[in-house]
Amino acid sequence: MKPEQLNILKNIDKPALFIYLVLVFIGLANIYATEVDDAYKNILDFSQSYGKQILFIAAAFLTAAIILSIDIKFFTAFGYIIYIFFLLVLIAVLFFGTEVKATKAWFHIGNFAIQPSEFAKFATALALTKYISSLKGKTIRFGNKIKPFIIIAIPAILVMLQNDTGTTLVFSAFFLVLYREGYISGIILAFAAMAVLLFILTLLINEFIIIAGIAGLVILISVIIRKRKAEVLQLIVLGILLSVYVYSVDYVFENVLQHHQKERITILINDEVDMKGPGYNLNQSKIAIGSGGFLGQGFLQGTQTKFNFVPEQSTDFIFSTIGEEWGFVGSTVVILLFLIFITRIVLLAEKQRSAFSRIFGYCVASVLFFHFAVNTGMTIGLVPVIGIPLPFISYGGSSMIGFTILLFIFLKLDTKRLERF
Amino acid sequence: MTQINQQTNAYLNRKFIIIAIFLVTGLIFVARLFFLQVVDPSYKLSASKNILRYITDYPARGLIYDRNGELLVYNEPFYDLMVIPGQVRDIDTTEFCGLMGITRDFFDRRMKQAKEYSLYRGSVFVRQISKNSYAYIQEKLHKFPGFYVQPRTLRNYTYPVAAHTFGYVGEAGPGIINNNPYYKAGDYIGISGIEKHYEEQLRGEKGVRIKVVDVLSREIGSHQRGRFDTVPTAGKDLYTTLDINLQLYGERLMQNKIGSIVAIEPSTGEILALVSSPSYDPNLLVGRARTQIYRKLQRDTLNPIFNRALMAQYPPGSVFKVVNTLIGLQENVVQPGTRLSCPGYYSSRGITVRCRNHPSPIDLIESIKYSCNTYASILFRNVIEQDDFENIKESFTNWRNYLTSFGLGNVFDNDLPYALSGLIATSDYYDRIYGTNGWRSLTVLSLGIGQGELGTTPLQLANIAATIANRGYYITPHVVKAIGNPDSINTKYNEKNQTAVDKEHFNVMAEAMFQVVEEGTGRFSRIEDIEMAGKTGTVQNPHGENHSAFIAFAPKDDPKIAISVIIENSGYGATWAAPLASLMIEKYLTGEVNRKWFEQRIVEANFINPENQ
DSSP: OHHHHHHHHHHSOHHHHHHHHHHHHHHHHHHHHHHOBTTBOOTTOTTSHHHHHHHHHHHHHHHHHHHHHSOTHHHHHSHHHHHHHHHHHHHHHHHHOEEETTEEEEEEETTEEEOTHHHHHHHHHHHHHHHHHHTTTSOOOHHHHHHHHHHHHHHHHHHHHTTOHHHHHHGGGHHHHHHHTTSSOHHHHHHHHHHHHHHHHHHHSOHHHHHHHHHHHHHHHHHHTTTOHHHHHHHHHHHHHHHHHHHHHHHHHHHTSOHHHHHHHHHHHOOOSOTTSHHHHHHHHHHHHHTTTTTOSOTTOOHHHHTTOSTTTTTTTHHHHHHHHHHHHHHHHHHHHHHHHHHHHHHHHHHOSSHHHHHHHHHHHHHHHHHHHHHHHHHTTSSOOOOOOOTTTSSOHHHHHHHHHHHHHHHHHHHTTTSOO | OOHHHHHHHHTTTHHHHHHHHHHHHHHHHHHHHHIIIIIOOTTOOTTTTOEEEEEEEOOOOOOEEOTTSOEEEEEEEEEEEEEOGGGOOSOOHHHHHHHHTOOHHHHHHHHHHHHHHOSSSOEEEEEEEOHHHHHHHHHHGGGSTTEEEEEEEEEEESSSOOHHHHOOEEEOOHHHHHHOTTOOTTOEEEOSHHHHHTHHHHHOBOEEEEEEEOTTOOEEEEGGGGTTOBOOBOOOOEEESOOHHHHHHHHHHTTTOOEEEEEEETTTTEEEEEEEESOOOGGGGSGGGHHHHHHHHHHOTTOTTSOHHHHOOBOOGGGGHHHHHHHHHHTTSOOTTOOBOOOSEEEETTEEEEOOOOOSSBOHHHHHHTTOHHHHHHHHHHHHTOTTSSSHHHHHHHHHHHHHHTTTTSOOSSSOTTOOOOEEOOHHHHHHHHOTTOOOTTTTGGGGGTOSSEEBOHHHHHHHHHHHHTTSEEEOOBSEEEESSTTSBOGGGOOEEEOSSOHHHHHHHHHHHHHHHHHSTTGGGOOTTOOOEEEEEEEOOTTSSOEEEEEEEESTTSOOEEEEEEETTSOOTTTTHHHHHHHHHHHHHHSSOOOHHHHHHHHHOOSSSGGGO
16 A cells, blocks of 8 residues: 555645645634634634634544545445435435524534535535546437436535525536536526626626626727628627616616515625624625735734624635735735636646546536635625635635545546546 | 547537636636725725724613602613723723722722623623713723723612512523523613513613724724614603502501502502512612622521512411302302301311301301301302212312402413412312312311412402402403503503302402401401401411401492402401501592501511510
């Protein structure tokens, strides 16, 4: 076994491993900042969340070591079994779990609480990867096209029954994988993305400015491709359609959306809302980030952070601590780290010779990206308040271990890039 | 090239689009952060490290009035000196201690406690600073960063009476704070009496002001021009049914006695006076010293905190004969004209009940007038031994149902918390002791004269008097008539609770009770020009001197007041409870008492330390 383990350490992707460790460290430092109290400065105080986070990190490292040392066939061969096992656990939590803040997603064992939905992500990724890669070389029929959606939908529905909207939405991240593998066409993805983007923009900015922007873009692109007359025509039609859409957003918002859906969006647009509800969190988060300025207030110097003005700051709103104490420079560094990390994973995935490894790599990148985009977007008021953690940074054992498993299965697969199996 | 690679290549370009999505998202985020952190000043508090402070505006707690609009309970403002330990720096401790009038030791202790609670949240440092010292301290407070003043109010009582009815207000404990988001550490909540029952109406709604303060904890201004501030709503006032003059008089009469007085207006169920003696001054259970004094009161062997009017359970003694006789009439085992002879005792199969000397034979009205035990025993046996019932279990249950229709054995669903239900044994209880059907009417004979397995509270006894005054029904006795303004009548308590006995029998009983006072056991307490109806009782007390008991109502034909009086360890009902009740009635109906020597005798009586008399 020894030579093989050495081999793994030599073959493992160093940049990815390095960024992983940096993110974990940034997380721990910022959790310490949110919870630390001048009177109790001992980092190894296991009654405080930063002390517990150290335990979670240790557990995550142990898990990573185990994944790296066991035969990867365990994951490739037993993908469906692992998936079905976690589906059963998700069902069990509905009956035997405990309710925390109206969400029935937790098992309590002694002092620790486990959130099975955090593990359902990697299980779903394994099953989805196994199914799609098993179709390689076969003609994809209509039935085969539907099954991946079912694999994603079952755990998503079970999580929805736990009343955990945030984690349910995470499963939509797998659509990016389906897009890459050709199960969803680019036009659908583009339209969906464009629609969401314009919807939010319209509520933020005056619609006439956006229509002017669209017109400007259409003219610019038309000038560039002016020789292809047909395409210019198509572009103009598209521009007109988008303008009509933008104009209709206000109408949809006022007349079509349900009250609670509207509320989540109004919080984004306008903080003249119930200051005890999610709007309060968002406003406090924005004050914390805004007060960071360009260089930040410095480690352990953030007053909004220290005075506990931002609720749930060590979990879902950890980014506000980074924003306050490390300023624009620090938050940009964290965003860049995530971008490099996720892009690196995609590039590694594309290098894989086996379809399984490639698809799984996309699963990892998509899930991490979704969490990053929604969590960060939420704290800076670009995305509705949806409670999901920032990978490797937010406080919490289940998410830390869950993301670590997801990442290291891929890193392990990557070490075997040159082998065929 | 294999088929796999061709298939993959078909979508290979999509990786660029995916990476583009990542990068665009990142770009938007960075742009947004630049806007939030560098461009937009509205979220910036950074320059001088300003922080927000939440100051709670406590609403004024509702006031409490008596039935004639006299103010009984009001609020007095006071100020808590609060500290945020994390903001305390470089202060002159000696000067501070001098200003506050505290010792260095107190300062260190409080600071330690506050740090243990939280470095960044406010704790009470010095409780209840008076208005005068507040003005003085406020001027100098800027020298002591980390300290600020939180205004609150304290309860104040016009008269030192009715402590049990009002109850008291205290700091909400951890159990309440954890279960009810409205309450925060240091908040006050009604803990007993009507302060507890009407807590939600009395407390109002808190408001909050968000202030921006600098490092020296000086207020710079409102956060976002007060956009998120809320205004407190004052609590609602309570208009009680108490007559404060009667309450004061009752407490005066009950001095140096253990027991209680409950006076009710029969037509409305409104409680006019509720006295439990010994009592305490409600002004004692207020403010800084509350916990300490409460503990002291708890240790007092006479237990002044115990509300005897609602919680003491006595066998009713002869007072109970009015209920049993009404049941006998309704069951038709006896008629007003039924005459029985009394040899001075009642005896059957080895069981003897003694009676006192009185004329014989007597009819039903005379049996009440003289409180004849023989008549009561025969009547009770006839009720229990009726042929219509298959066994004693059924006939006993039938009898018991009458009692519950009088409100006995249950707690009234009213606005006085912590009342007890009293006790009426069930047939199952006797089955368990004597075996099924192993008991007879003779076994439970003592119930016929109000002794044995019976417990009634003074409130229940007063309600029996009110029921007879109303000739057959009662309205749930209560102490609050209106909430918010005097005209918004509390409609929760206006339903007539009918007893299972017909009105005609109550007319007989009212006449009998009138006779008790005119020329029977209660004649000593007769009031000139007032037609009072009553019934004496002497409660056997195995632990010492008997308890004196009396129920009454007046005037007989248009009752305005019904009353129960119990004086523990004082002897015969006719000697102490009846005179006291007659004074209360005289006071309430005429506004003053003419029988001064009579009054003086009661006021001076001392049954707590009899040798002081």
